[in-house]
Amino acid sequence: MARSSPRKKPTVNYNEGEAPKPLARAVAKVKSLAAKATHKRKAAAEEADDGEVNGHSNGTPAAPAPKKRRTAKASKDEQGGMPLAERTAVASLKKAMYIGAHVSAAGGVQNSIPNAVHIGANAFALFLKSQRKWDNPAMTDEARDLFLHNCKEHGYDAGAHALPHGSYLVNLAQPDAAKADQAYASFVDDLRRCEQLGVRLYNFHPGSTLGDARPAAVARIAAQLNKAHRETSSVVTVLENMAGGGNVIGATWEDLRDVIALVDDKDRVGVCIDTCHAFAAGHDLRTPEAFDKTMDAFNDVVGAKYLKAFHRTLTTCLQAKSNPPPPPYPRPLRPVSVCSRS
Numbered sequence: 362m363a364r365s366s367p368r369k370k371p372t373v374n375y376n377e378g379e380a381p382k383p384l385a386r387a388v389a390k391v392k393s394l395a396a397k398a399t400h401k402r403k404a405a406a407e408e409a410d411d412g413e414v415n416g417h418s419n420g421t422p423a424a425p426a427p428k429k430r431r432t433a434k435a436s437k438d439e440q441g442g443m444p445l446a447e448r449t450a451v452a453s454l455k456k457a458m459y460i461g462a463h464v465s466a467a468g469g470v471q472n473s474i475p476n477a478v479h480i481g482a483n484a485f486a487l488f489l490k491s492q493r494k495w496d497n498p499a500m501t502d503e504a505r506d507l508f509l510h511n512c513k514e515h516g517y518d519a520g521a522h523a524l525p526h527g528s529y530l531v532n533l534a535q536p537d538a539a540k541a542d543q544a545y546a547s548f549v550d551d552l553r554r555c556e557q558l559g560v561r562l563y564n565f566h567p568g569s570t571l572g573d574a575r576p577a578a579v580a581r582i583a584a585q586l587n588k589a590h591r592e593t594s595s596v597v598t599v600l601e602n603m604a605g606g607g608n609v610i611g612a613t614w615e616d617l618r619d620v621i622a623l624v625d626d627k628d629r630v631g632v633c634i635d636t637c638h639a640f641a642a643g644h645d646l647r648t649p650e651a652f653d654k655t656m657d658a659f660n661d662v663v664g665a666k667y668l669k670a671f672h673r674t675l676t677t678c679l680q681a682k683s684n685p686p687p688p689p690y691p692r693p694l695r696p697v698s699v700c701s702r703s
């Protein structure tokens with residue numbers, strides 16, 4: 362079948378055992394590069410869950426893990442036991458939209474690329490560092506170079522097709538000064554990692570009032586964003602809508618609008634709509650009519666120009682409520698779409 366993807370080197374229509382030789386070589390090359398860069402990552406990778414990133418402290422290689430002969434089974438397990446999937450030909454879609462999932466970056470950001478290739482993703486989300494730890498080693502030059510190399514090799518434009526997700530620990534609305542500084546330091550560190558990797562969009566949860574007045578909390582988020590924008594040069598900070606409840610900011614379109622209103626550089630802020638969060642917050646998306654109505658409301662309150670991406674999690678959300686629950690995926694994947702406006 363003819364390749365129809367607009368990518369320079371689309372990885373379409375092959376299974377691992379019967380790959381055409383150039384593709385097989387490309388895949389093997391990425392795997393060997395990733396393996397070469399991170400052959401010591403096994404111990405760390407084992408403790409990492411989906412998406413958790415490990416790295417080397419201060420650019421110094423971590424202590425070598427015990428050597429273990431790699432087997433075909435180990436390699437298959439590492440890839441989730443899934444066959445290589447073909448990418449959607451973006452040019453065949455009515456509107457250019459890059460579809461993928463949140464992929465693991467265990468062992469280093471460079472490993473997100475083969476993981477994205479493996480599932481046929483045209484776009485992907487990842488964690489740039491552990492999403493559950495405050496202390497993280499700096500990203501190594503080697504990891505950065507391999508990420509850039511792998512993107513090029515597989516035709517990903519990190520600026521358009523990657524949407525890293527922020528730490529779950531960071532709350533930019535934090536009222537406590539010391540904790541706010543800690544949150545900010547982690548946040549801006551992620552933005553700097555984005556810029557090193559050529560990533561243009563960075564997705565994060567707005568935060569929680571922690572019981573404080575909502576306008577003050579919204580103002581703190583915007584102030585942190587303004588500071589972060591001044592200290593970086595290009596990355597767009599993408600607010601995610603939330604399921605809501607209590608002190609959480611972002612369950613209403615108005616919350617997102619109010620944060621954006623206080624951001625000085627409107628080109629540096631956007632929105633990612635998580636469909637499960639939206640549904641849980643009362644925005645129906647289950648039919649084309651309901652979807653249109655919800656998106657009209659978003660456009661009226663926030664503005665479609667700020668929409669950068671979707672987390673298409675509604676199905677998972679609805680399945681989670683079904684009884685009996687659906688069988689588990691081979692590994693957790695959170696579908697992501699990155700809208701292209703070019």
Ligand SMILES: [Zn+2]
Nearest residue numbers: 526566601635
């Ligand atoms: Zn999220």
